[in-house]
Amino acid sequence: MEKMREKEEKREKEVEEKREHSHSIEDATRKPLLVDELEHVMQRISEAEALLLGVPAKPIMVLRPPPIPEWSVKSPWMFTKPKEERFLKSWREEWAKYVLEWAEALLIHLIGVNEMLSRDLFKNLSIDDLVDILDYMCLKNWCKWWDKKKTLIRIYWKSLEEWKEVIWSWAVSQGLEYISVMDLANVKEAFSTIPREELEFLLNNLVKEKRAVWADKKTKTIKLIFT
Structure with a gap:
């Protein structure tokens, strides 16, 4: 009787070990989805939904990795505002270029200064130096302070004129006759997170141009209005 019990326990133990071994192999071979793979899956889901509903598939917004300029590695002095006037313009220009490329990669239109200071290369800047760069960009019409206290900055990596044409082309490609500010804000497009008042401004411009x-x-x- 005792021997039978021992055999049974041994058999159960072997079964359990095989199960655990099988799970460990499964876990080891199971790979997490990469970002681009996940985007591909989401796009396929969108296409499947479109097929069922008889409407165009909605593209999934794809964020790119933020840029890493060469100077961020080779020129550590770039993280401090130059004291000499002759170096100031090139310093501001390089940072302005980075801000525009960074915002475009991450599809950022409006962001808080404190939020910027907590992200990517901006972590290495003082708030005064970042504000100096953004002030310079405002003079170039690449940015606009969204409030008087300079806590929010609107970054124009595309001009409003360019966005108006993007929205028009998008509406035409989707076969839309009517579009609203709410429609633009709810679709997953690069313009969807543009501030609502600017989206309204863009629609108003289409009306002024007699295109709507x-x-x-x-x-x-x-x-x-299609001619």
């Missing part, structure tokens, strides 16, 4: 008429001003909806 107001269908409902209350809901900020326009009707496109």
Whole structure:
């Protein structure tokens, strides 16, 4: 009786060990989805939904990795505002270029200064130096302070004129006759996170150019005019 019990326990132990071994192999071979693979899966889901609903597939917004300029590695002095006037312009220009490329890669339109200081290369700047760079960009019309206290900055990696054409082309490609500010904010496009008042401004410009008429001003909806 005792021997039978021992055999049974031994058999159960072997089964359990095999199960654990099988799980460990499974875990070892199971790879997490990479970001681009996940985006591909999400896009396929969007295409499947579109097929079922009979509407165009919605593209999934893809964020790129933030840029890493060569000077960030080779020129550590770039993280401090130069005291000599002759170096100041090139310092501001290099940083301005980085800000625009960084914001475009991450699809950022409006961001807080404190938030910027907590991210990527901006971590190495003082708040005064960052504000100096942003002030310079505002003079060049690449940025605009969103509030009087300079806590929020609007970054124009595309001009509003360019965004107006992007929105028009998008609406045409989607076969849309009516579009509203809410529509633009809810789709997963690069312009979706543009501040609402600017989206309204862009729609109003399309009306001024006689490429659209107001269908409902209350809901900020326009009707496109195709010639």
